[in-house]
Amino acid sequence: MKFSRIQIGKWNKLWIRGFVALWLAWAAVSVWENAHIRKQMQIELGKILPHEEMTSLVKAAWIQAQFQLPRIANTYYAWFFSLWLLLAGLILWINYVNRNLHHEVKLQRTLAGFGFIAPSALHLLVFSLGPILFALYISFHHWSILTPERPFVGMANYRDILSSHDFWNSLKNTAIYTLHVPVGMSVSLILALLMNRSNLPGLGILRTIFYLPSITSFVAIAIVWQWLYNPDFGLLNYALSFLKLGPYPWLNHPHTALLSLMLMAIWIQAGYQMVIFLAGLQNIPAYLYEAAIIDGANAWQRFWRITFPLLMPTTFFILVTSVIGSFQVFTQVYVMTEGGPLKATEVIVYHIYKNAWDYLRMGYASAMSFVLFIIILGLTLLQFRLMGKREAWT
Structure with missing residues (x-):
């Protein structure tokens, strides 16, 4: 009809x-x-x-x-x-x-x-x-x-947030935690370059092994790493004791607790970022490398003149999404440290959670979540700005 x-x-x-x-x-x-x-x-x-x-x-x-x-x-x-x-x-x-x-x-x-x-x-x-x-x-x-x-x-909740020492401490911890992103990206890029070699034996099995942590439950991974960091019977401290370096309280010391979480994050994200880099590497035309070899360029020159520039869109994507994910980290802190010791690992999302469900300050926690939203929105806009400059340069 x-x-x-x-x-x-x-x-x-x-x-x-x-x-x-x-x-x-x-x-x-x-x-x-x-x-x-x-x-x-x-x-x-x-x-x-x-x-x-x-x-x-x-x-x-x-x-x-x-x-x-x-x-x-x-x-x-x-x-x-x-x-x-x-x-x-x-x-x-x-x-x-x-x-x-x-x-x-x-x-x-x-x-x-x-x-x-x-x-x-x-x-x-x-x-x-x-x-x-x-x-x-x-x-x-x-x-x-x-x-x-x-x-x-x-706007009282927002004024209280901006004048709160705990908020700025959690934001500082989150920013420090985000510093693991470039290190993790470097590790992932090296793994992708190795996995891109077709003559490597057991290539499919290695790719699967590296990717498995990114699809495993974060709670299960946090429990396993908590056991690895255990000062009494953890595998890491056992290896240090074998080398006569003695056990170390990784998660119980303010100077190393956040670093321990950063090392675990690099291990978790390496496989996923490796797959993204690998897809970018396989999209680079092979004739560019052939022409560079004919012109006498060595492997290092081919990487900096061909591979790295053509991987810039992929690199920007991984960088921005990883920074956004780092600002949203919660599960590892909740399971392993609960923000301690001495609030050394209290990141911003865990701080929001504490205000909402421990102190029952729902209005304050909601305002803080929108402050986090503004930060993440700014990072997203930064991605578009940088990508626009990259396309204009190209």
Whole structure:
């Protein structure tokens, strides 16, 4: 069945009017429900004590309830109104798409397309966009799970973050932890150059072995490395004792705890980065190397004049994604050190976790997560800037 643009416009008007009517009905029912609850509370309090004999505690509870009910109602209105705006925007978008087509639109085909993307869109809305918007909302409130009052505080949480010594300490630890990225990339590039040789025996098995850590559970890896670092019976300290260097408290000393996590991160990421570098190496045309050999270039010159410049897009991709992943490190710290010793390994994501679930400061933790989001967004924009310069240079 075919529908013209005029018929589609009529359908849009009907849908929008229906949503407006539904929203008004919801608002009316909510107002009536709040008034009914207040009346019931007055009746119940009157059964306990006459109004003139109420204690100050009961009166205070009644006043708090009077202020609490509108806040709850306003929360319901905000969620419902947001959903209404989303649906209305979707309808207007359909209308915009249909208006810009150069032929009559089949409404069934349009709705079928939206039907296919509906599960993914619903998943994105419920589990990604919804929590993000809610976190942004509570970041402007003094929000705690234990207290019913959650007042609006504006930018106070963000000001507290920027003036917090613990926040800057966690950001410093995260920045230091990120320094392992160039070292790990160098190791991965060397492995990729070795794996790119077709005459190497057992090449497929070696590639699989190197890649396995990147697909293994981080919790399992952290437990294994925690055992390796154990000062009493760890394999690493056993080797040091065999060399007469004595055992060392790797995870229990402030100067080496973060370094130990960095060494483990290099081991975890080496295989994944090696595969990305290997794909970049295999995309370099072989005739460039042949021409360089004819011109008398040695292996070192071929690497710096051909391989490294042509690997720059791959290198930038690995660099930026690895830095972003380093700023989001959590599992290793949670399992192995819990931010210690003396907050030497308390990175920013673990600091957010502590404020949210140990101190129950949800508003403060949400604000800190958006500060982290701004940092990661800046790194992402840096990637596009550097890649743009690279393409312009090429």
